Amino acid sequence: MHDIKYIRDNFETFKKKISNRNNTAKLDNLLNIDKENRNLIQEKETLEKQKKDISKSKDEKMFQKSKEISVKIKELLDDQLKAKYQLDTILSSIPNIPNDDVPIGSDEKSNKVLETKGEIKSKSFKEKSHHELGEKLGMLDFDLASKTTGSRFVFVKDKLALMERALSNFMIDIHTSNNGYNEISPPLMASENTMFGTGQLPKFENDQFEIKLDKNDERKFLIPTAEVILTNIVKNQILKLSDLPLRFVASTPCFRKEAGSYGKDTKGMIRQHQFYKVELVSIVENDHCLKELERMTNCATMILDRLKLPYRKIILCTGDMGFSAEKTYDIEVWLPSEKKYREISSCSSCGTFQSRRMNSRYKNVKNENVFTGTLNGSGLAIGRTLIAVMENYQDEDGSIIIPDALRPYMNNMEKISPIKS
RNA sequence: GGAAGGAUGGGUGAGUUGGUUUAAACCAGCGGUUUGCUAAACCGCCGUACGUUUGAAAAGGCGUACCGAGGGUUCGAAUCCCUCUCCUUCCGCCA
Numbered sequence: 447m448h449d450i451k452y453i454r455d456n457f458e459t460f461k462k463k464i465s466n467r468n469n470t471a472k473l474d475n476l477l478n479i480d481k482e483n484r485n486l487i488q489e490k491e492t493l494e495k496q497k498k499d500i501s502k503s504k505d506e507k508m509f510q511k512s513k514e515i516s517v518k519i520k521e522l523l524d525d526q527l528k529a530k531y532q533l534d535t536i537l538s539s540i541p542n543i544p545n546d547d548v549p550i551g552s553d554e555k556s557n558k559v560l561e562t563k564g565e566i567k568s569k570s571f572k573e574k575s576h577h578e579l580g581e582k583l584g585m586l587d588f589d590l591a592s593k594t595t596g597s598r599f600v601f602v603k604d605k606l607a608l609m610e611r612a613l614s615n616f617m618i619d620i621h622t623s624n625n626g627y628n629e630i631s632p633p634l635m636a637s638e639n640t641m642f643g644t645g646q647l648p649k650f651e652n653d654q655f656e657i658k659l660d661k662n663d664e665r666k667f668l669i670p671t672a673e674v675i676l677t678n679i680v681k682n683q684i685l686k687l688s689d690l691p692l693r694f695v696a697s698t699p700c701f702r703k704e705a706g707s708y709g710k711d712t713k714g715m716i717r718q719h720q721f722y723k724v725e726l727v728s729i730v731e732n733d734h735c736l737k738e739l740e741r742m743t744n745c746a747t748m749i750l751d752r753l754k755l756p757y758r759k760i761i762l763c764t765g766d767m768g769f770s771a772e773k774t775y776d777i778e779v780w781l782p783s784e785k786k787y788r789e790i791s792s793c794s795s796c797g798t799f800q801s802r803r804m805n806s807r808y809k810n811v812k813n814e815n816v817f818t819g820t821l822n823g824s825g826l827a828i829g830r831t832l833i834a835v836m837e838n839y840q841d842e843d844g845s846i847i848i849p850d851a852l853r854p855y856m857n858n859m860e861k862i863s864p865i866k867s
Numbered sequence: 868g869g870a871a872g873g874a875u876g877g878g879u880g881a882g883u884u885g886g887u888u889u890a891a892a893c894c895a896g897c898g899g900u901u902u903g904c905u906a907a908a909c910c911g912c913c914g915u916a917c918g919u920u921u922g923a924a925a926a927g928g929c930g931u932a933c934c935g936a937g938g939g940u941u942c943g944a945a946u947c948c949c950u951c952u953c954c955u956u957c958c959g960c961c962a
Contacts, residue, residue: 487918491931498931501943504886509942516942664952684877684915813897815915 447537447802450480463543466550466764471540479533486526493519538642539649542799544764545736545773551763557776558763563747564756566780571842575783576833577714580606582844584865586715597712598704598719605862606832609848610722612855613828613835614697617724617749621825625745627695627726632675634698638665640678643804645770645796646670655701655719668701672725673822677800680729684815685808691738692729695825697722715829716788722828728821731808732798735819736773739795743775746791746825752851755834756780758787772797777826779834790830793823 453460454477461473493515500512544550549558580586585606591599602610621627635657641647646654646667655668669675676694685692700723704710711717726745730738743759750757762774771794778787798817801807807815839847845863848856 484918487931491918494931497942501886501941504942506942512942686877 447799448540448543449802450533450537453477454480460543464540466544467541467767468552468765469541471536473536473540476533476536479529479536483526483529483533486522486529490519490522490526493522538803541767541769542772542796544767545795545797548767548773549761549763552765554763554766556763557760557766560759560761560775562756562758564750564754564780566756566782567838569782569842573782573837573840574844575714576781576836578783579836579840579844579846580715582864583846583862585862588714596719598717600715600718602832604865605856605859606836608856609835609846609852609862610828610832612852613831614722614724616852616855617825617828618695618697620749620752621695621724621726621745625693625748627693627745630676630679630694630696632672632696632698634669634675634701635666636669636674636678638667640681641667641674643678643681644674644800645768645803646674649769652705653703655703669698670702671700671723671822671824672696672698673727676725676727677729677820677822678804679727680801680806680818681804683806685729685806685818687731687809687811690729690731690808690818691734694727695724697724697828715833718829721830724825724828726793726821726823726825729806730819730821731810732801732817732819735795735797735821738819738821739773739775739793742821742823742825743777743793746777746793746823749826749831750777750779750790753831753835753849754851755831755838757790768792768794770794770796770799772799779830780838781834782837782840788830788834789827790834791824791826794821796820796822 448460457477464471464473497512497515497519500508500515549556551557574582577586577588580602581588583604583606585603587601587603588599590601618629622629638647641654654670657666657668675698676696679694680692699720701720704717704719707717715721726742728738728742747757747759757777757779760776760778762771762776767774774792774794776789777791777793779790780786781788797819800820801817806818806820808818810816835849835852836846839849841847841861843863845861847861848859853859
């Protein structure tokens, strides 16, 4: 959400910066509606003042007059609320302004690779995809998931299930003991207002799973990422300066409809309706965002370093960033079967964009209430990390060597071999 | 699911026969006086949002709203009525 006062004073600059994003919101009428809204507020408040004075005077002769004023106020209020609603509708669907160092472009072709790390080991055999490996091991079962649930779900079994759990524990341990994050086990459902706070609603409702509790209950949604619930911890709060920075980590299932990706990544567990992800969220002073983004991204890549998986870091261009982000780094891991890098983490600074929606503030040095900076990043997506380990650590016979860093979490097991039948 | 009670400013907590409440008081916080230092005492300040206005700015002035949320009654609502949310206690059910 943007500050209407800023837009009012810097309309041309604002329009120009937003035009770099794939924005569909209509900006042209914004200032007119804003003006109308403010005029109506003024008219209304003038009348309210009159009414208040009459009431104070207790002059019975004026009581009738006061009643008439009430009718007018009601009319003005209706109009004003309509204008305000229009204004909010437009404002809430405008994406964040990209930071100045974000490359300009309309799609992923304009993203820039910043760094490539880790050794891609050449193998003497043809490397298999994770789903071939998993099915051969008898530990990834897509057919069973279709039977019980539907497409884009999977059963992870046996030692791979253990590895999935191990990855989660391994990552959380590093982020809590090494990187200063506070572990949280949050609700997996969020209210409509919470979803609005981080920017999933109202614009991206089609991507969300809605849950019915009671028939008259407020709308609830399965979280598409723990970012939603972790960031909203500070919703409607005024924090002390000494509270910051707040850093949260959670490992949760995430639920996404993947509505816009029919036919994409249909094979395997790259793109699922449900997947585990370790999420990092930072709440910081608003001028510390970019510094924190570097820190957070390093926390994410640290995991890949320790697992000795080859990866690269890219900066997303203006057109490829998420709705709430001002700057985003994607971390992509090497997948030998595809011979390309695939996204395994996305770290974004949202500046004050989300905190305005959530009304999350802190008292700065001057004791003024100012909006917090929020950041989120995956550290990392568990499902995709599992895939990356399987593919990069596969042996010719289809077994998986367990990375050293993971062995303490897997009873010091060294390799996963096919279940003998 | 049933019953009862509750929700007031950063915290505690008055006010609920509707009109000097422009929300008392205390605690915490900030500034000051006193003081060898600390403490204590005393004095002052101390909510948020929106709109508007003075000013180059810093900083003010004015107005409106806000006592869990939303409606209603009334000239006038923290106070009366309705709906909802959340919390507490008890009962039932339950991993």
